Amino acid sequence: TDYLNNMFSQLEILIDNEEMQSTYRDFEIEGVDDWSQIKSNDDFLMFEDMRKTNLMKWLEGNHWDDILFIERSGRINYNIVQGKALGKQIPTVENKANNIISNTNLAKAFNELVLKIAANENGFMDFNFVVSDLNIYPPFNQTDQPLKPVMFFLANIKSTEPGTFNGYLGFMISFDDINTIVTQRDGMGETGEAYLVGTDHLMRTDSFRNSEKF
Numbered sequence: 035t036d037y038l039n040n041m042f043s044q045l046e047i048l049i050d051n052e053e054m055q056s057t058y059r060d061f062e063i064e065g066v067d068d069w070s071q072i073k074s075n076d077d078f079l080m081f082e083d084m085r086k087t088n089l090m091k092w093l094e095g096n097h098w099d100d101i102l103f104i105e106r107s108g109r110i111n112y113n114i115v116q117g118k119a120l121g122k123q124i125p126t127v128e129n130k131a132n133n134i135i136s137n138t139n140l141a142k143a144f145n146e147l148v149l150k151i152a153a154n155e156n157g158f159m160d161f162n163f164v165v166s167d168l169n170i171y172p173p174f175n176q177t178d179q180p181l182k183p184v185m186f187f188l189a190n191i192k193s194t195e196p197g198t199f200n201g202y203l204g205f206m207i208s209f210d211d212i213n214t215i216v217t218q219r220d221g222m223g224e225t226g227e228a229y230l231v232g233t234d235h236l237m238r239t240d241s242f243r244n245s246e247k248f
Contacts (some may be wrong), residue, residue, distance in 0.1 A: 039167065044096055045187045046161055049203055052145075055191060057085050058103045058201055061112040066103075067122030069109065082112075089114050095109040096205070099174070099184065102203040108144060111201075119173035133172055139166040140186050147188050147202065149194040158200055168209060 048054055052180075060081040063072075068221035072078050089101055093114060103112040108124035123131040124144045135141050153163045166186040175181050188204035 041165070041187050042163060043202075045163055045189050045205070046204065048092070049161060050099075051188050051192060053088065057089070057112075058191060058203065060085065061103050062105065062201075063111070071190045073116070074120045075193075078112075086114065090139060097207070098205040099208045100206040102186075102188075102202075102206065103206045104144065104188075104204065108148075108197055115174065115206075117173050135194070137186075138171055139169040142163055142166065143186050143188055144202070147190065151190055157196075158190050158193040158198065159196060161189060163187065174206070174208070185209075219229075230243060 061078070063075060063077050063081075066072060066075060077152050092098070092101060100113050100115040102110055104121075104124065105111045108126045108129060110119050110124065113119055118134050122133050122135050124127055124129045124141050125133075125136050126145060126148065143164050147162060147164045150164060151157055154160055154162060164187075166188070168183045170181050170184045171184045171186075176186055184206050186204055186206050188202055190202050191200035191202050
């Protein structure tokens with residue numbers, strides 16, 4: 035619980051950070067006909083050159099594996115690790131995109147966040163957040179490396195006026211980082227331990243008593 039509360043606190047700091055909000059606006063690049071070619075766009079390259087160094091400091095300082103800037107429609111306008119996710123549309127009720135993000139924990143969490151905001155009478159004026167399940171995320175995994183699960187923490191950029199509609203920010207953490215933190219046993223005695231369990235009642239992190247079985 036302490037770990038998740040700390041992650042949500044980090045997420046709110048990320049959302050409220052003026053630099054992050056400005057970076058989001060930078061990557062709302064207009065007039066892009068083909069987002070699969072976004073990395074050759076002059077405006078994209080200019081803003082990436084301006085922003086990437088500080089974004090990397092956020093990653094390294096918080097032990098995250100990626101930061102995502104998601105446009106209102108669900109398109110990933112920018113993420114630091116990039117790869118196959120950059121420029122992709124997250125499938126939604128309105129946009130039935132079929133791509134590498136379809137059926138991932140990111141897509142599920144994003145749609146949960148959209149529904150959560152819709153059900154909130156204050157909508158985008160509140161801090162609405164979700165955390166995904168820990169699962170395999172194909173865009174993050176390299177073909178020559180073992181598959182590693184990841185977890186996403188997503189939230190909306192808060193609006194300052196009713197009726198205004200902003201986008202979303204989030205960060206990704208890999209299994210290795212989560213497992214290292216959750217399985218720390220300081221102050222737990224000889225038998226105490228902590229672990230994450232999914233909604234399917236299966237363990238998501240290792241047990242120190244039997245890490246091969248659990």
